[in-house]
Amino acid sequence: MRTQVGIIGAGPAGLLLSHLLHLRGISSVVLEKRSRDHVERRVRAGVLEHGTVDTLVQAGVGARLLREGLPHHGIELRYGAESHRIAFDELLPGRSITVYGQQEVVKDLIAARLAAGGDIRFEVTDVALHALEDRPYLTFGGERLDCDVIAGCDGFHGVSRPAVPDGVLTTYERAYPFAWLGILARVPPSAEELIYARTDRGFALHSMRSPEVSRFYLQVPPDTSADDWPDERIWAELKARLETVPGFTLATGEIFDKGVTPMRGFVTEPMQYGRLYLAGDAAHIVPPTGAKGLNLAVADVRVLAEALDAFFATGSADLLDGYSRACLKRVWRAQHFSWWMTTLLHTFDTDDDYGRRLQVSHLDYITASEAAATTLAENYVGLP
Numbered sequence: 001m002r003t004q005v006g007i008i009g010a011g012p013a014g015l016l017l018s019h020l021l022h023l024r025g026i027s028s029v030v031l032e033k034r035s036r037d038h039v040e041r042r043v044r045a046g047v048l049e050h051g052t053v054d055t056l057v058q059a060g061v062g063a064r065l066l067r068e069g070l071p072h073h074g075i076e077l078r079y080g081a082e083s084h085r086i087a088f089d090e091l092l093p094g095r096s097i098t099v100y101g102q103q104e105v106v107k108d109l110i111a112a113r114l115a116a117g118g119d120i121r122f123e124v125t126d127v128a129l130h131a132l133e134d135r136p137y138l139t140f141g142g143e144r145l146d147c148d149v150i151a152g153c154d155g156f157h158g159v160s161r162p163a164v165p166d167g168v169l170t171t172y173e174r175a176y177p178f179a180w181l182g183i184l185a186r187v188p189p190s191a192e193e194l195i196y197a198r199t200d201r202g203f204a205l206h207s208m209r210s211p212e213v214s215r216f217y218l219q220v221p222p223d224t225s226a227d228d229w230p231d232e233r234i235w236a237e238l239k240a241r242l243e244t245v246p247g248f249t250l251a252t253g254e255i256f257d258k259g260v261t262p263m264r265g266f267v268t269e270p271m272q273y274g275r276l277y278l279a280g281d282a283a284h285i286v287p288p289t290g291a292k293g294l295n296l297a298v299a300d301v302r303v304l305a306e307a308l309d310a311f312f313a314t315g316s317a318d319l320l321d322g323y324s325r326a327c328l329k330r331v332w333r334a335q336h337f338s339w340w341m342t343t344l345l346h347t348f349d350t351d352d353d354y355g356r357r358l359q360v361s362h363l364d365y366i367t368a369s370e371a372a373a374t375t376l377a378e379n380y381v382g383l384p
């Protein structure tokens with residue numbers, strides 16, 4: 001079997017790349033180890049930057065996103081007994097974010113690929129990468145797929161990054177001493193916008209998926225299991241961390257999804273080796289506080305699709321050679337923003353009163369200074 005681009009992983013990165021290549025007349029095969037049902041149900045984050053929405057809409061996969069996605073023009077920062085709105089619409093006129101679950105993006109992309117006759121192989125076993133320097137090919141479940149190029153879109157725990165010979169990649173990493181417990185609940189959101197709350201009990205986030213479904217996160221110890229968190233304990237802790245301002249009451253309801261996400265920052269440099277190009281979580285991870293993970297994956301494959309287009313159209317590898325360099329600036333900006341938001345809003349075991357005062361002082365500054373608020377808004381909404 002032969003294709004132009006062998007893609008490992010049917011997450012947002014792999015699926016969108018396959019679709020963008022199809023629009024440019026370039027063939028690809030996507031190899032995914034999980035089932036279609038599994039990838040469509042996997043609950044992840046749900047904030048799409050302005051540019052991410054534009055990319056999906058321009059690629060023709062934005063119809064449901066435009067219909068069902070929730071446009072947001074600001075977020076709330078809550079700390080002490082105060083709550084302040086960061087008004088994207090005033091600070092950055094015309095720029096907004098859209099709340100739309102990542103698994104909905106995945107469903108839309110799979111539907112578009114299959115409708116166009118796209119080749120996605122689910123539940124493949126033993127994917128392995130070979131001859132990356134020259135004439136790359138993939139093997140899986142007893143089959144062989146020859147490719148001009150391989151795209152490693154198989155997430156943080158995939159096989160692509162480890163297939164690069166030792167000593168080629170440099171990795172940069174920061175583990176955080178806490179995790180997020182995330183839930184979905186059948187209850188209307190208790191506020192119209194996202195609320196990022198810093199409290200001495202830890203961080204909490206109020207988000208949503210639809211007018212009927214709320215999404216919440218709690219900062220929890222890193223070794224926590226979701227089983228340690230019966231529903232009553234979750235609601236009590238969310239109330240303690242979010243009902244901190246007069247007049248705000250948290251509505252509760254049936255919790256139908258619960259999961260724990262570790263928090264880490266991670267970057268590999270470069271994001272390529274020979275004819276292998278890494279994209280999305282395979283190349284970098286951010287803590288979810290800045291809501292950048294999915295947006296970075298989309299930005300990577302936008303660059304990669306353009307570089308592959310030039311490569312197949314003209315034979316020139318110039319853009320492909322510069323792929324990593326073109327992506328890493330944005331990647332590091334997102335790393336910094338995510339680290340900054342995380343540090344600003346979470347409690348650390350090592351915190352002393354001095355550290356807590358610094359956090360509050362910085363929050364005061366963001367809410368008092370238009371320049372500081374604009375910096376937050378610009379990064380949150382996403383740089384062009």
Ligand code: APR
Binds near residue numbers: 033102158280281
């Ligand atoms: N063989 C085939 N497929 C694999 C393998 C393998 N050995 N290992 C992993 N995969 C698949 C996973 O099952 C998953 O479906 O690769 C896919 C990777 O998808 P994601 O983890 O969603 O990564 P990505 O597409 O880069 O999207 C980034 O996902 O984790 C979030 O915060 C992150 O929102 C960001 C987004």
Ligand code: PHB
Binds near residue numbers: 044045046288
């Ligand atoms: C989400 O809705 O899942 C979400 C929102 C904002 C974040 C992270 C996750 O920073």
